[in-house]
Amino acid sequence: MKLRLFHKFFFAFLTVGIAVVAMAGFLIERELRTDLTTRIDDEIAAEARIIALMPAGEIARHAEELAERARARLTLIDATGRVTVDSERDNREMDNHLDRPEIQEALLKGVGKAVRYSLTLKKDMIYVAVPLQEGSRTTGYIRLSRPLTEIALATYGMGKTVFAIMLAIVVVSLTIALLFSLKMLSPIHKMAVFAGQVRTGNISGTLRIDSRDEIGQLAECINEMVAVLQEKIRTADAEKRKLESVFSNMREGVMVLDAENRIESVNRGIEEMTGRQHRDVIGKTLLEAFRNSKLHDALERFRVREETIYDEIGLGDNRPVMMDVTFSAFRGETDAERKTILVFHDVTRLKKLERIRTDFVANVTHEIRTPLTAIIGFVETLQRGAVDDRGKTQEFLRTIHENAQRLNRLVDDLLILTGIELSETNFHPERLTIEGALDQALAVIADRVSERKLKLFKEIRQDLPPIRADKDSLIQVLLNILDNAVKFTPEGGTITVTASPGAEQDLIVRIADTGVGIPKGEIPRLGERFYRTDKTRSRELGGTGLGLSIVKHLMKAHQGRMVIESSLGRGTTVSLHFPIFQESI
Amino acid sequence: MEEKRHINIQYDKELREVKDSLIYVGALTEKAIEQGMNALLNRDTELARQVIANDILIDRLDIEIEEKCIRLLALRQPAAKDLRFITTAIKINGHLERIGDMAANIAEKAIILNQEPLLKPYIDLPRMAEVAQGMIKESLDAFVNEDVALAHKVRKDDQIIDNLNEQIFRELLTFMMEDPHTIHRSLIISQISKLLERVSDHAEGIADMVIYMVTGQSVRHKPASAENG
Numbered sequence: 006m007k008l009r010l011f012h013k014f015f016f017a018f019l020t021v022g023i024a025v026v027a028m029a030g031f032l033i034e035r036e037l038r039t040d041l042t043t044r045i046d047d048e049i050a051a052e053a054r055i056i057a058l059m060p061a062g063e064i065a066r067h068a069e070e071l072a073e074r075a076r077a078r079l080t081l082i083d084a085t086g087r088v089t090v091d092s093e094r095d096n097r098e099m100d101n102h103l104d105r106p107e108i109q110e111a112l113l114k115g116v117g118k119a120v121r122y123s124l125t126l127k128k129d130m131i132y133v134a135v136p137l138q139e140g141s142r143t144t145g146y147i148r149l150s151r152p153l154t155e156i157a158l159a160t161y162g163m164g165k166t167v168f169a170i171m172l173a174i175v176v177v178s179l180t181i182a183l184l185f186s187l188k189m190l191s192p193i194h195k196m197a198v199f200a201g202q203v204r205t206g207n208i209s210g211t212l213r214i215d216s217r218d219e220i221g222q223l224a225e226c227i228n229e230m231v232a233v234l235q236e237k238i239r240t241a242d243a244e245k246r247k248l249e250s251v252f253s254n255m256r257e258g259v260m261v262l263d264a265e266n267r268i269e270s271v272n273r274g275i276e277e278m279t280g281r282q283h284r285d286v287i288g289k290t291l292l293e294a295f296r297n298s299k300l301h302d303a304l305e306r307f308r309v310r311e312e313t314i315y316d317e318i319g320l321g322d323n324r325p326v327m328m329d330v331t332f333s334a335f336r337g338e339t340d341a342e343r344k345t346i347l348v349f350h351d352v353t354r355l356k357k358l359e360r361i362r363t364d365f366v367a368n369v370t371h372e373i374r375t376p377l378t379a380i381i382g383f384v385e386t387l388q389r390g391a392v393d394d395r396g397k398t399q400e401f402l403r404t405i406h407e408n409a410q411r412l413n414r415l416v417d418d419l420l421i422l423t424g425i426e427l428s429e430t431n432f433h434p435e436r437l438t439i440e441g442a443l444d445q446a447l448a449v450i451a452d453r454v455s456e457r458k459l460k461l462f463k464e465i466r467q468d469l470p471p472i473r474a475d476k477d478s479l480i481q482v483l484l485n486i487l488d489n490a491v492k493f494t495p496e497g498g499t500i501t502v503t504a505s506p507g508a509e510q511d512l513i514v515r516i517a518d519t520g521v522g523i524p525k526g527e528i529p530r531l532g533e534r535f536y537r538t539d540k541t542r543s544r545e546l547g548g549t550g551l552g553l554s555i556v557k558h559l560m561k562a563h564q565g566r567m568v569i570e571s572s573l574g575r576g577t578t579v580s581l582h583f584p585i586f587q588e589s590i
Numbered sequence: 591m592e593e594k595r596h597i598n599i600q601y602d603k604e605l606r607e608v609k610d611s612l613i614y615v616g617a618l619t620e621k622a623i624e625q626g627m628n629a630l631l632n633r634d635t636e637l638a639r640q641v642i643a644n645d646i647l648i649d650r651l652d653i654e655i656e657e658k659c660i661r662l663l664a665l666r667q668p669a670a671k672d673l674r675f676i677t678t679a680i681k682i683n684g685h686l687e688r689i690g691d692m693a694a695n696i697a698e699k700a701i702i703l704n705q706e707p708l709l710k711p712y713i714d715l716p717r718m719a720e721v722a723q724g725m726i727k728e729s730l731d732a733f734v735n736e737d738v739a740l741a742h743k744v745r746k747d748d749q750i751i752d753n754l755n756e757q758i759f760r761e762l763l764t765f766m767m768e769d770p771h772t773i774h775r776s777l778i779i780s781q782i783s784k785l786l787e788r789v790s791d792h793a794e795g796i797a798d799m800v801i802y803m804v805t806g807q808s809v810r811h812k813p814a815s816a817e818n819g
Binding site for chain 2: 297298573
């Protein structure tokens with residue numbers, strides 16, 4: 006950069022300098038040459054005229070001496086052009102000279118001059134000829150000639166001077182170019198470096214140039230430009246960051262496909278929903294990344310119809326996820342900029358709630374109808390006359406009573422559940438010791454435990470902190486869990502109740518049985534209303550299908566939680582986590 | 591195929607299409623096995639019928655993919671890796687089609703079993719199905735990502751399936767000996783177990799072809815333990 010400008014300066018100065026000197030040299034040389042030639046001309050012309058005054062015989066006799074005196078070559082030519090005498094050559098070898106231009110000119114004008122290459126002497130010669138006259142008759146010509154070496158010597162001397170001047174010019178222009186380029190270049194170089202920095206993205210700092218000329222103005226402009234650029238980039242950056250944070254933080258999954266339908270970007274929502282990492286899906290097609298035929302079908306449909314479409318698609322490796330997917334197009338200016346935007350909305354929970362609701366209605370109807378059918382059936386039988394049979398009547402009435410009670414229990418449970426859900430139950434959390442509540446609950450089921458010959462172990466540490474709970478609710482929770490343990494543990498089994506402090510400022514009550522166990526896939530559904538793992542058996546045992554649901558909701562109201570672990574055939578452990586009582590609350 | 595672009599864009603597109611179709615069928619068969627097993631485990635006859643109906647689509651795609659491959663072979667005369675890819679595609683296609691058929695078979699058995707009381711809670715069968723499904727999934731992942739290491743893992747997993755298959759058979763044998771009423775159901779469960787075992791064999795076949803496609807080495811009919819041990 007720097008060098009290039011320096012070169013430009015240098016060559017410019019050099020060219021101009023050398024051109025001027027060369028031109029001057031050329032002109033001076035020409036002038037000098039003409040001047041010298043004229044002078045020599047005149048000189049030898051004068052000499053020739055003087056010699057011409059001598060008679061021809063004298064000239065011939067003293068030719069060499071005359072030539073020496075005149076510092077020239079002397080040639081005597083007679084009127085016919087024959088050379089009679091030559092000071093430097095044998096006249097007999099020389100041809101007729103009448104056709105020589107100087108002779109012709111002398112014949113016409115009285116004096117003839119010519120500069121030409123002498124074939125005789127093999128050098129550039131200047132010739133001057135004057136006629137020899139006797140009276141008005143021309144008897145011959147006297148010609149003097151001198152070589153041009155004199156002139157050459159003179160011009161050579163001048164050439165040396167010119168060359169020296171040129172050399173001086175080279176040196177001077179080098180110096181000037183160096184100074185100039187340094188002076189000019191230092192700011193320009195600074196600007197270039199600064200612009201380079203800006204190009205690579207480093208747009209901090211300003212350009213400092215102390216100059217008021219055009220370069221200073223240019224620097225000022227660059228500074229303003231950079232300031233504007235900085236502002237623009239900052240705004241764009243802020244905007245981009247804002248969009249990015251929206252993009253990555255939104256719960257919905259967003260995916261962008263490029264023109265070739267390869268995944269260009271996904272947000273965190275997608276990673277969370279599908280369990281696939283960013284790097285595993287970028288650059289792949291939907292099929293490669295998710296291998297889901299429905300998703301692929303939906304994309305195909307979208308491409309054909311070219312309009313926003315919605316679809317519900319099951320995705321996810323570890324847990325099934327129900328997605329509501331919206332396809333929309335982003336049309337760029339060219340086909341290559343065409344993108345497809347997929348927005349995934351996780352509707353798994355919604356779907357589940359929907360199912361639970363429909364299940365609930367179906368279940369309630371079913372649960373109510375079963376005892377009602379029995380009651381109506383027996384009442385009708387009694388009406389038809391069975392009432393007269395005392396034994397039968399007693400039996401029927403007992404069945405009717407049982408079913409009515411079952412209905413009652415169901416309605417009670419439903420009321421409790423609805424109450425908790427609507428937060429309308431009288432929920433009074435207070436400072437309680439777990440042991441007191443446990444003893445009360447165990448007392449209620451004691452009869453059934455001994456009836457089924459179950460072994461009951463209670464291991465409760467004495468130093469347990471008090472918990473914060475509503476007394477009635479706490480007993481209800483413990484009763485429901487214990488009730489299940491008793492129901493589903495075969496005769497001779499064991500129920501173990503332990504209580505110990507937990508890790509998170511809580512107290513854990515574990516009720517473990519050696520019962521039938523629960524299939525792993527069903528555990529998450531246990532808190533659902535009317536959900537039964539073994540439908541017929543549970544109902545035989547008099548369950549309403551609402552017990553665990555009530556526990557789940559009550560635990561939630563206590564800000565605690567219930568954890569169920571189970572293995573088929575080995576038994577189930579229910580852990581209830583209660584928050585520890587704290588004075589400040 | 592991704593790294594080297596062919597001069598002929600159309601050819602590239604056709605190769606892509608074959609790969610996409612294969613992955614698509616892969617997705618369908620994967621789903622079919624999952625649904626077939628769910629139909630059995632959840633005693634969901636409706637789902638089982640659906641699986642059987644869906645097999646028609648897999649069969650149709652099987653023919654389509656094969657035709658595409660043959661067309662490519664005939665018209666493009668592929669060489670080197672492309673040739674290996676297409677031959678591999680033909681074979682993987684066959685494996686997938688068979689897996690699809692087996693999913694339908696499992697669904698058929700599920701319908702029969704759903705009409706009778708539960709013999710016992712399924713414990714080993716779901717585990718076996720889980721491993722087999724994992725093998726299909728991983729063999730297809732290996733195909734998509736050209737992941738040889740994953741393909742080798744699939745080959746090793748086949749042993750787990752074989753062990754479970756034997757275990758289930760022994761257990762069923764005791765059931766049948768104890769109570770002749772269970773023979774019918776036991777035999778069907780045994781058949782399902784055998785079907786799953788064959789599904790895993792096909793998954794292994796896919797893995798073999800992936801190894802061949804990527805490395806050019808044939809590992810078929812060689813025990814999985816021999817090459818890494």
